[in-house]
Amino acid sequence: MKTFQCRCGNTTFFENSRCISCDHALGWCPACKNMTTLASAEDGTLQCGHEVCGVLLIKCRNYSVHNVCNRCCMQDAAGEDSDLCDYCRHNDTIPDLSVPGNREMWLRLEEAKRRLLYTLDLLKLPYGTEADGFEPSLAFDFKADKPLEDKRWRSLRKQERVFTGHADGKITINLREADPVERERSRVLFQEAHRTVVGHFRHEIAHFYWQMLVQDICEEDCKVVFGDHDDPSYSDAQKLYYENGPKSNWQAEYVSAYATMHPWEDFAETFATYLDMVSVLDTAWNVGINGGCEPTTADLPAMVDAYIRLGVVLNETNRAMGLIDLVPEILTTMVAAKLEYVHDLIRSAAVTP
């Protein structure tokens, strides 16, 4: 990620919707693909504050009405039904905003979703809706478990539970994952090195790209790297995993314990680690940390090498502050081979304009 600059000269960030120095509204301009100061023209319409751009903008409806987005639409492209930005138009279900606290949790989901889509755009990965002719069509459901009201003794029936996951283009995230207390409880319970909102998005988008780029296209190649996803079946593998736990010494071959469950989860965890790596390398590159590499053009060994070196620095920095390691994965030769598969898949899918 880059940092940006307000018209007043203050440094601004991807998540900002207001400059803390001059109090001007900020937003993402889809024309110059940049965070910008939203300048008001005389008639009150908004305009991109970058002089070379200057297009007329309107705030995304989720920005103007709910303040959970900070992106804008081009004014001439926005009709009555299209006042949602390029990222929000993928939302199929938003949380019930009559429930106290849900707007704040939705905001955290949207911030993570924007980070995800920014990285997909950086890598020029294809995605779109059915109307754009994409199959699978990308959509998000942000939903909470149905509250139990006065029947607290009863366990949740299956249909009342929301499972974070991917099915046929639809990514569902349980709103609970945006609650830091609940999320940390789950992280400790499942002995995970990290559990983050953006991490969920990166994992689920991997299943989306498996369907788009691997299924019925190059499944045999994928089996060579990750194992046979048809045998054992997913449900058998899942049952075994929850009965017996992860394979011993999994660190030699897998990025996480969960990746040992089934080849689909190994692919998803590896793909998510690749997106983590790209995001960290891109940030380091933009802020000018020495020894990095530009992750959209570098080859995989250079990226892995830079990420390992950067990981030592960033982990030590976190430890200095008493935080968990920023880069917990051990990128062994076998893990790097899986990353290479994901790298080649992504590079070959990149859409050249």
Ligand SMILES: [Zn+2]
């Ligand atoms: Zn400012």
Ligand SMILES: [Zn+2]
């Ligand atoms: Zn602009």
Ligand SMILES: [Zn+2]
């Ligand atoms: Zn939006």
Ligand SMILES: [Zn+2]
């Ligand atoms: Zn998964």
